[in-house]
Amino acid sequence: MGRGGGAPTAGAFPEGHRFARPSELGKGALAALMNLPALAGLVLILAYPIGYAGYLSLHEVNLRHLRTGEFPFAGWANFGRLLDDPVFWLSLRHTVVFVAASVVLEVLLGLGVALVIEDDRVALSRMTRVLILLPWAVPPVVNGLLWAFIFNGQYGYLNRVLMAVGAIAEPVNWLGAPGLAMAAVITAYVWRTTPFNILLYHAALQGIPGELYEAADVDGASPWQRFFRITLPLLTPIIAVSLILRTTFGFMVFDEILAITQGGPGNATWVAAWYTYKTSFQPPFDIGLGAASAWALALIVGAISFVYVRALYRRVEA
Amino acid sequence: MTIRRAASPRRRLPWSRRLGLWLLNLAAIAFLIGPLVPVVLASLQSEKSLQQDLRALLPREYTLANFRLILSGGATRGPIFEQVSYLPKSVERFPSAFLNSLIVGAAVTLIALAAASLSAYTIARMGVWWTRALLRASVAARMVPLVVLMVPLYVMFRRYGLLNSLGGVVIAEVGFLLPYAVLILTPYLASLPAELEDAARIDGCTRFGAFWRIVLPLAAPGLAACAVILFVISWHELLIPLIVVSRPEFMTLPVVLAGLVSDYFVFFTLMMAICLLGLLPTAALVLLLRTYIVRGLVAGALKG
Numbered sequence: 001m002g003r004g005g006g007a008p009t010a011g012a013f014p015e016g017h018r019f020a021r022p023s024e025l026g027k028g029a030l031a032a033l034m035n036l037p038a039l040a041g042l043v044l045i046l047a048y049p050i051g052y053a054g055y056l057s058l059h060e061v062n063l064r065h066l067r068t069g070e071f072p073f074a075g076w077a078n079f080g081r082l083l084d085d086p087v088f089w090l091s092l093r094h095t096v097v098f099v100a101a102s103v104v105l106e107v108l109l110g111l112g113v114a115l116v117i118e119d120d121r122v123a124l125s126r127m128t129r130v131l132i133l134l135p136w137a138v139p140p141v142v143n144g145l146l147w148a149f150i151f152n153g154q155y156g157y158l159n160r161v162l163m164a165v166g167a168i169a170e171p172v173n174w175l176g177a178p179g180l181a182m183a184a185v186i187t188a189y190v191w192r193t194t195p196f197n198i199l200l201y202h203a204a205l206q207g208i209p210g211e212l213y214e215a216a217d218v219d220g221a222s223p224w225q226r227f228f229r230i231t232l233p234l235l236t237p238i239i240a241v242s243l244i245l246r247t248t249f250g251f252m253v254f255d256e257i258l259a260i261t262q263g264g265p266g267n268a269t270w271v272a273a274w275y276t277y278k279t280s281f282q283p284p285f286d287i288g289l290g291a292a293s294a295w296a297l298a299l300i301v302g303a304i305s306f307v308y309v310r311a312l313y314r315r316v317e318a
Numbered sequence: 319m320t321i322r323r324a325a326s327p328r329r330r331l332p333w334s335r336r337l338g339l340w341l342l343n344l345a346a347i348a349f350l351i352g353p354l355v356p357v358v359l360a361s362l363q364s365e366k367s368l369q370q371d372l373r374a375l376l377p378r379e380y381t382l383a384n385f386r387l388i389l390s391g392g393a394t395r396g397p398i399f400e401q402v403s404y405l406p407k408s409v410e411r412f413p414s415a416f417l418n419s420l421i422v423g424a425a426v427t428l429i430a431l432a433a434a435s436l437s438a439y440t441i442a443r444m445g446v447w448w449t450r451a452l453l454r455a456s457v458a459a460r461m462v463p464l465v466v467l468m469v470p471l472y473v474m475f476r477r478y479g480l481l482n483s484l485g486g487v488v489i490a491e492v493g494f495l496l497p498y499a500v501l502i503l504t505p506y507l508a509s510l511p512a513e514l515e516d517a518a519r520i521d522g523c524t525r526f527g528a529f530w531r532i533v534l535p536l537a538a539p540g541l542a543a544c545a546v547i548l549f550v551i552s553w554h555e556l557l558i559p560l561i562v563v564s565r566p567e568f569m570t571l572p573v574v575l576a577g578l579v580s581d582y583f584v585f586f587t588l589m590m591a592i593c594l595l596g597l598l599p600t601a602a603l604v605l606l607l608r609t610y611i612v613r614g615l616v617a618g619a620l621k622g
Contacts, residue, residue: 041496044493045496128350155586255557255572273464277465
């Protein structure tokens with residue numbers, strides 16, 4: 001959008017131009033040199049570890065092996081155990097529910113707020129614009145802890161407020177029932193992540209030329225027609241971007257789970273990232289299995305983003 | 319970045335529509351700040367006052383005892399905590415964790431910003447064919463789930479002695495954040511006018527000299543936006559330090575906060591005070607530098 005979308009401009013001076021100093025490094029060499037730090041980071045801290053995770057997932061790795069430094073080859077044994085583990089499938093199901101619910105809420109709430117504050121004639125809409133990023137600024141762990149307090153069955157503020165308005169007579173133990181606990185975690189997560197969507201949609205709305213709306217007014221379009229015929233089609237690209245980002249990030253949810261439910265009650269809120277963390281870094285420290293589950297998760301996320309990118313961008317370009 | 323809607327003849331909105339939008343806007347404000355209200359209220363009272371009346375919304379009496387206790391690392395107990403025999407470890411660890419988070423955040427921001435600005439310049443300006451592939455790699459790298467990196471990084475760091483060091487945390491976070499920084503900076507650098515750079519070249523500046531003397535100073539607002547975003551994400555990061563660090567003296571703030579999970583039923587008021595202190599730095603940054611951050615976040619998302 002706007003200034004962000006500018007195409008990269010080639011240097012104004014082709015190789016061998018008379019302004020280029022003879023002693024100067026060639027363009028390719030200089031580019032390579034300047035990319036060295038980022039490339040080193042990308043390879044050593046991202047690409048290599050991803051490959052190494054694949055290696056670990058095919059080997060037997062636990063605390064004893066870490067001490068000796070030798071990892072016996074295990075073939076597909078870790079993946080076999082992973083697919084046989086009902087808790088893994090349970091975590092995947094929970095993750096899908098979590099991602100689906102949170103993405104839908106993030107998009108709808110994000111669109112809603114962005115549309116409400118689109119018009120700065122609405123009283124206090126400038127204040128809302130200032131506050132949009134506040135939940136984004138809250139550290140995820142803090143977000144988890146504060147919602148754990150809000151939902152607390154004994155001292156929490158949700159019960160206090162609901163009792164004050166007379167919606168409930170007795171305190172409810174929100175985090176004690178599986179369905180409610182999942183809803184609580186989703187609520188907490190969505191509160192922190194929706195602002196990012198509001199921001200994107202708000203920026204996109206500001207970029208829609210006013211003439212389009214004026215033309216629609218001249219033609220006597222109703223507000224609904226304006227929304228479905230002008231606003232929504234023009235927002236589709238940005239909604240596509242937000243869908244991809246929010247889905248991949250939703251699959252990684254960890255902090256709120258740790259802070260609010262620790263996977264409980266029972267294992268009602270075990271999600272994929274929590275599964276990997278628990279198997280790898282808590283007794284029995286089954287790092288081979290953890291690596292296998294991490295790879296499975298990466299494949300799922302990769303496949304979903306791929307399908308998304310193909311499907312959404314084809315629609316956008318059509 | 320955004321084009322303000324052309325100032326069309328501004329008709330007054332019909333009053334029903336104005337009232338409806340105003341109410342919806344109030345709901346949006348309540349959504350954005352509502353959950354923070356209980357945090358403030360709880361942090362300003364004693365645990366006894368919180369537990370006394372389970373239906374009360376406002377504290378019976380206000381006190382700053384929680385904050386005094388935390389900021390002094392548990393030393394200033396005051397009358398409320400005098401009788402308490404057990405205090406959460408997080409209270410004692412708060413000051414050093416705060417400092418560690420600052421150090422890690424500053425280091426991660428500086429290193430990632432330096433490496434990413436060099437890269438972004440080559441992508442945005444130099445027109446070398448393979449730098450486009452680098453941009454695509456950065457987009458893909460942003461989608462890599464952090465959990466996937468945790469297991470191998472732990473094993474690698476264990477081998478190279480990087481566990482239990484702030485350096486290990488910084489290295490892991492830089493690797494994770496670099497692609498994002500490239501995505502934020504590339505469109506910004508591409509949007510800068512090329513004429514000044516060309517003029518410098520004509521005056522005999524080398525290409526790198528033009529980058530260093532002309533482009534970087536021009537890009538200051540974009541660099542600032544990227545820096546704030548990097549710092550905020552680093553300040554928030556839990557999983558990396560949780561896995562790299564197990565010794566208290568190297569713990570960052572999110573790790574210490576996560577430690578409250580095991581004993582939070584003991585002191586809710588104290589927990590909310592710690593939470594408030596933990597979210598204050600990034601909340602202040604975000605509210606103060608809002609326009610920069612918005613620009614950076616939107617640019618970083620759109621390159622995707």
